[in-house]
Each structure stands twice: as C-alpha cells, then as structure tokens.
Amino acid sequence: MEESKSHSILIVDDEKNIISALKRLLRNENYNILSGNSGAEGLEILKNEAVQLIISDQRMPGMNGTEFLSRVMNVYPDIIRIILSGYTDIDSITEAINKGHIYKFLLKPWNDSSLVLEIRQALDQYDLIEANRKLHTTVLEQNKKLKMINEKLEKMVSDRTLALEIKNHALELSQTVLDDLFIPVIGIDPDGMVVLMNKSAQSLEIKNNTISIGCSISDILNEQLALKIIDYLNSGVQNKSECIKEKESGYIMVTPMSGRFKGSGAVISFHDYKQVEP
Numbered sequence: 001m002e003e004s005k006s007h008s009i010l011i012v013d014d015e016k017n018i019i020s021a022l023k024r025l026l027r028n029e030n031y032n033i034l035s036g037n038s039g040a041e042g043l044e045i046l047k048n049e050a051v052q053l054i055i056s057d058q059r060m061p062g063m064n065g066t067e068f069l070s071r072v073m074n075v076y077p078d079i080i081r082i083i084l085s086g087y088t089d090i091d092s093i094t095e096a097i098n099k100g101h102i103y104k105f106l107l108k109p110w111n112d113s114s115l116v117l118e119i120r121q122a123l124d125q126y127d128l129i130e131a132n133r134k135l136h137t138t139v140l141e142q143n144k145k146l147k148m149i150n151e152k153l154e155k156m157v158s159d160r161t162l163a164l165e166i167k168n169h170a171l172e173l174s175q176t177v178l179d180d181l182f183i184p185v186i187g188i189d190p191d192g193m194v195v196l197m198n199k200s201a202q203s204l205e206i207k208n209n210t211i212s213i214g215c216s217i218s219d220i221l222n223e224q225l226a227l228k229i230i231d232y233l234n235s236g237v238q239n240k241s242e243c244i245k246e247k248e249s250g251y252i253m254v255t256p257m258s259g260r261f262k263g264s265g266a267v268i269s270f271h272d273y274k275q276v277e278p
Contacts, residue, residue: 007123008032008050012042012068013057013084018108022055025112026119039068046072051079052126053119058085073101078129080122084108184211184270190263192217192230204270217268229254233266 019035036042058065069081086108178198187196209220218226241255250272257264
C-alpha cells in the first residue's frame with residue numbers, strides 16, 4: 001500500500017533542469033511534488049491542487065516570481081512562499097519580501113542539505129499555523145456552545161425562579177386567605193400534631209388551652225374527641241368531611257387531605273365553638 005504524502009510542494013521555474021534537480025533532491029522526502037514552467041501555469045495548478053509550499057524562480061518571462069507569489073498571497077495566503085534565484089539584486093529581494101511576503105529568499109546554486117532543511121522548517125511552520133488555526137476554531141465553537149448552554153441555563157433558572165415566585169405568591173395568598181377566615185382552622189398530621197393554623201385559631205382557647213404549632217389535638221380537645229378524629233383519619237376515608245359534635249361547645253369539621261397529600265393529615269375547622277371552662 002502506497003504511503004500517503006504529508007505535504008504538497010509546487011515548484012515553478014522556466015528552466016526544466018532546475019525543476020528536475022529539485023525533484024531529485026526531494027524524491028526521498030514524503031512530499032507530493034507538483035511543477036509548472038511559469039507563474040500562469042502555477043496559478044492554474046493551484047486551482048485544482050491543495051498546496052502547502054511553493055518554490056518559485058524570481059526571473060521568469062511573462063510573470064516574475066514576485067508578481068506570481070503576490071497573486072498567490074492574495075488568493076491562498078496560508079501557502080508558504082520561497083523564492084529561489086540566481087541573482088542577488090537587493091531591489092528584487094526587497095520587492096519580493098514586500099509584495100510577495102515570502103518566507104525565504106534563497107540563492108542558486110543551493111546547498112542540498114540546507115535547502116532540504118529550509119523546506120522541512122517551512123512545512124513545520126505551516127503545520128503549526130494550521131494547528132493553531134484549528135485550535136482557535138475549536139475554541140470559538142466551544143465558546144459558542146458554552147454560550148448557548150449558559151443562555152439555556154439562565155433561561156431555566158429564570159423560569160424556575162419565576163415558578164418559585166409564583167408558588168411563593170400562591171402560598172402567601174393562601175396563607176392570607178386562611179388568616180382572613182373568621183373560622184378557626186388548623187392542619188394536623190396523621191398523628192394529630194398541629195402543623196398549621198390561622199389567626200382565628202391562635203386566639204381560640206379551649207378549656208384554658210391555646211392552640212400552637214407542635215401541640216397535639218389531645219392537648220386542646222378532650223381525649224374521646226381527639227381519638228375519634230385520629231380513628232377517622234386512620235379509617236382511610238378520603239374526599240369526605242366529617243362533622244363531629246362536641247356537647248359542651250360547637251362542632252368541628254374534619255377534612256382529610258387528598259391528592260398527592262393523601263394520608264398526610266387533615267384540615268380541622270371549628271364552628272360556633274364557645275370558650276368552655278374546664
């Protein structure tokens with residue numbers, strides 16, 4: 001199975017012998033070598049091939065290396081650009097650097113080992129830039145996802161906060177309605193302990209006993225009546241109020257809790273209850 005090439009290199013030179021020499025130099029390297037004899041031919045190759053590095057001659061007929069690499073930079077800015085020239089004209093070097101933004105300006109004849117090393121270093125830089133770009137793109141994507149998650153969480157928190165505010169308002173309203181009732185009302189758990197009461201119940205006094213949260217109905221009612229209420233709750237009767245008459249006072253209504261609070265106690269209301277001395 002043929003090993004896949006790690007990078008593609010485009011060699012552009014009007015001298016075929018230079019192209020052949022560079023191909024021989026790089027034949028043992030893991031590169032895909034492409035070649036063209038002019039800048040125009042090089043631009044056509046780039047339309048169909050993904051190239052990471054270009055080695056171009058400076059003095060070519062029609063389009064010199066500086067103009068060619070300048071066009072490459074405008075369309076394919078990520079490609080590493082190297083000029084290989086047999087001339088040491090300072091003006092040409094300056095123009096190539098300024099217009100073509102070249103990576104290196106190397107002279108002919110070249111040193112084989114040095115040129116191979118320069119190409120490896122150039123491609124390492126390309127890989128590093130590409131890896132940083134991919135990392136940057138990944139970070140941007142992750143930040144975008146994180147922003148969406150945060151916005152979703154903020155909305156969930158906002159919705160839950162609103163729901164809690166509504167529930168709290170409903171509870172406050174329920175307590176207000178309960179407190180505004182002129183009838184004394186208490187809530188008891190299955191064992192007969194008082195867990196809720198309204199203002200009217202707070203002022204109710206039975207046999208010199210006042211009602212308070214945490215007390216037992218046996219502390220405020222006679223034992224027989226308290227047992228009757230507990231027995232009624234333990235009977236499993238639901239959604240049905242029981243009227244229990246006390247001879248000495250008024251009467252009470254016992255309403256077992258229903259729905260998801262089934263079996264958790266009852267609401268007791270005192271009707272026409274008179275203050276009775278023991």
